[in-house]
Amino acid sequence: MTTQDSIKKILVVGGGSAGWMAALLIAHSVKDKGIQVSVIESETVGVIGVGEGSTPVMKRFFDTLEIHETEWMPECNATYKSGIAFDGWSSKPGHASYFHPFVTMVDNLTMPPFIENVKARLQGADVCALPNKFFLSAQLADSCLAPIADHNFPFFTTYGYHFDAMLLGKFLRKKALQTGIEHIKAHIDHARLDEKGNIAAVSLADGSELAADFFVDCSGFSALLIDKALKTPFVSYADNLLNDSAIAMPTDICDKIPTLTVSTAMKHGWAWKIPLQNRYGNGYVYSSAFTTADQAETELREKIGMLDSDTPARHLKMKLGRVEKHWNKNCLAVGLSQGFLEPLEATALYLTQMTAAIFCLFLEKGDLSEQAQQVYNQEINDYFDGHRNYIIAHYKTNTRTDTEYWKANAANLHRIPDSLKHIFSTWLEGRDLGDEIRRQNIEKYYPIASWYALLAGMGIFPDAEKKTTAGEQHQQYPLGDFIQRCALNFQDHRSFLAKQKPAM
16 A cells, blocks of 8 residues: 555544544545545443643644634533643742743743843842743733733734543534544454455454455554554653553632643642633542552542542543554554553643644655655654653652652653753753754744743752842843733633634
């Protein structure tokens, strides 16, 4: 199989957000080319739906399919997201909490002073270098403002979303059926390979078979095709990322709807708090090597005020890592079947989207050769590893000493990627971090502003007693007043959502 002409039927195995997202992107890519896209979905297999947040790239998905926010957001109880607050990750004075912003056009004006202060702080100057003070999105999140400005505000704002993952999967399925994607309800027993080792068909529980020319494995952690059938090797991230378990619970939401995810450091991991239109999504990501499931659940219930509640908690196990080949023979793995990074930076659907979208570029060119597979797999592996490195940096730079869990994360030197070592050394030596990130060509995974926000937010600076007053002029920027005035162009989040009307 070397060209698109050899494909007449593509079968997506598994539904959920990953399956229907992949099906929609592929069907959009091959429309008018005579290729049938079908999704087979078992009614007996539940959807995991870990995480209820996105990066700003998700907007590109809906824009590609011409699905307006007023159409999908109400159906998924979705809200806007301006960034992520990290509470309690650092024990350094003044850095108990920091904000990782989604960068806006206004930040072209405020980012240079931030970088100047960071450079001065690294030289020992006693100046403010907390990212919260320099980014408009931090002000929007702090004031519960929707990140979409009035028409007279000339700056574009970048944002992500929070949503109910179950409802999102149902919405995407509805849109897929409207576009002519075939929906097959059946349970797959196993896959049958041909004499060349390609997948020939999937065998169903009733003994029948479904054949196709190309298969997309969206079967979740089961990985029915990419693992069980094709035996694709798996690269574990467990050496550097210690968390392997999670608990999820809902709580009521207040009148004000925040526009941020909150990640709070716990004894043996971290807790998320995600605002939807109708509730908060709460969870605890932790390492089972340091605590039990019961202990973790008690700790989460205490945090969210549900200790005496009979609301059930949902326990999940996580397998962190990725396959060596996301595209193997005539199968593409998308979603949890291809790999998973813990939901610290809400990357799950981002990686799902990029995996499908980049494959579509090869499909559109008609190049399905072995060389194309090699190029593709290297690019997707780089996406996974690049995001992994950024997540590792959160744990490696923590300064907590209250539990063995946090000490182990800070002391974790086992196979720290060279890319990350170079970033740390560049930062600590006061060299230009942007130059290093561009040299490594990793800005497409996380922009320069994100790295500055992380390292400055965690307080990776000289000790307080070593500070000088040199460079104090760097902090004399009247940014607070400027950012607050910019925020006057944005509306209350809940009120904005309530006034949304379907696009004409």
